[in-house]
Amino acid sequence: MKFAFIIDPIDRLDPGHDTSVALMEAAQVLGHEIWITQANQLGVMEGRAFAFLQPVQLVPVELQDGRWVAANPWFKVGDRVQRFLDEMDAVFMRTDPPVTVPYLYATYILDYINPEKTLVVNSPKGIRTANEKMYALQFAEAMPETIVTLDKQVIREFAERQGAAVLKPLGGKAGEGVLFLDPGDRNFNSMVEISTHQGVMPVMVQTYLPDAKLGDKRIILLHGEPIGAVNRIPTGQEFRGNMAVGGAVAPTEITDREREICAQLAPFLRRDGLIFVGIDVIGGYLTEVNVTSPTGIREIDRLSGVNLGRQVIEWIVENARN
Ligand SMILES: Nc1ncnc2c1ncn2[C@@H]1O[C@H](COP(=O)(O)OP(=O)(O)O)[C@@H](O)[C@H]1O
Ligand SMILES: [Mg+2]
Incomplete structure (x- = not known):
């Protein structure tokens, strides 16, 4: 099969940590063709999404003394070609968050991939639906007590009621901007102002879980x-x-x-x-x-002796449309 991966620049990926590399590697090992591109290399023509794609060949990482060791160089890319994305069997949207306006526009382009021909993982509509922080709010019993607001007074009252809270930007990742909120902190107001961009951006505030x-x-x-x-x-x-x-x-x-x-x-x-x-x-x-570019496969594989990348690719092969 042919797989395209929309990723950040490949030379910035960490082969021993990044799940996108684990997925590409698993696909290659299973004999599939791997192409890479980036969110800024996508477009629509004749009503079909296209991309500038490069074929890529990876040298799989190896486990040595409990760590993934990569060759140097660990990838080789070929010449750039322009192709319609429905020529692929599956397209993986794996650009790292935050979900910026260009990121959102890339998902609108991916809407123009014929679903009869190509499986897009994850669905561009799904990525737009699911704000990574707010999607969980649908499952109230599963979630700690949580509010979303940009109102300083509401945040203060919530934090006082909870004793301690955690504030999170709605578009953050990798812990960026996540703050421990102590209602007695002299920086409390200032932290809320910075996080809400002076009362413009709503944030999530959640009870602190010890x-x-x-x-x-x-x-x-x-x-x-x-x-x-x-x-x-x-x-x-x-x-x-x-x-x-x-x-x-x-x-x-x-x-x-x-x-x-x-x-x-x-x-x-x-x-x-x-x-x-x-x-x-x-x-x-x-x-x-x-939902945007979840990670963890390399760590799980290493610690639990499994091969999740292979499992994912096998599922995709079973479920891709042709
Ligand atoms: N309600 C909470 N109570 C205590 N610690 C939390 C809470 N929420 C998040 N954290 C800590 O902050 C980290 C980042 O939060 P998370 O919501 O996962 O955002 P990110 O998208 O940045 O990973 C978590 O890994 C956890 O250690
Ligand atoms: Mg997290």
Whole structure:
């Protein structure tokens, strides 16, 4: 089959960490053709989405002493060609958030891929529907107490009621801009003003879950089914568990409660074409549904001795339309 991956510039990817590389590698190992492009290389012509694509060949990473080791160089790209994206069997939209206006426009272009011919992962409509922070609000029982607002007084009253809270920008990723809110903090007002861009941008404010110290679990869902998980534990003085801010990764199991959360989400994810998703769970509470370029496969594979990339690609091969 032919697969196109819309990614950030390939030389900026980390082959031992990035899930996009794991997926491309798995597809290559299974004998498929891999093409790469970027969100700014897409367009529509004759009512069909096209892209400037480059073929890519990867040298698969190897596990040595519990770490992924990549060759240098680890990829080789070929000449750029212009092709209609419906010539591909599947297109993976894997540009990193934040979801900016150019990002959104790229999803509108992807709407012009014929679904009879090509499976788009994740669905561009689904990506637009699912703000990564706010999608989880549909599952109120699974979520910690949470508000979304830009009103300073509402945020203050919520934080006072909760004792401690966490503030999150709605378009953030990798822990960026996530703040611990102590209602007694002398910087409280200022932090809210900065985060809301002086009362212009709504933010999410959530009760602080002390269990976050034990870890923030990433669970990978394929078509609504949990297929693997990794725990991310804050280190040092940091309250955030994100790998990007030094969170330590550890193997973990998926609990019954977490399976229930996944089962609750599954019909919504399937309805919205959200085939490859990473949810975040802290102390049994759902905090986030990552749909743009969820990561974690390399860590799960390494810690749990599995090959999730292969599992995902095999599912895509079964379900791509031709
Ligand atoms: N309600 C919460 N209570 C305690 N810690 C939290 C809470 N929400 C998030 N965190 C911490 O902040 C980190 C980032 O939050 P998250 O909502 O996952 O945003 P991001 O998209 O930036 O990963 C999490 O990994 C977790 O360690
Ligand atoms: Mg997160």
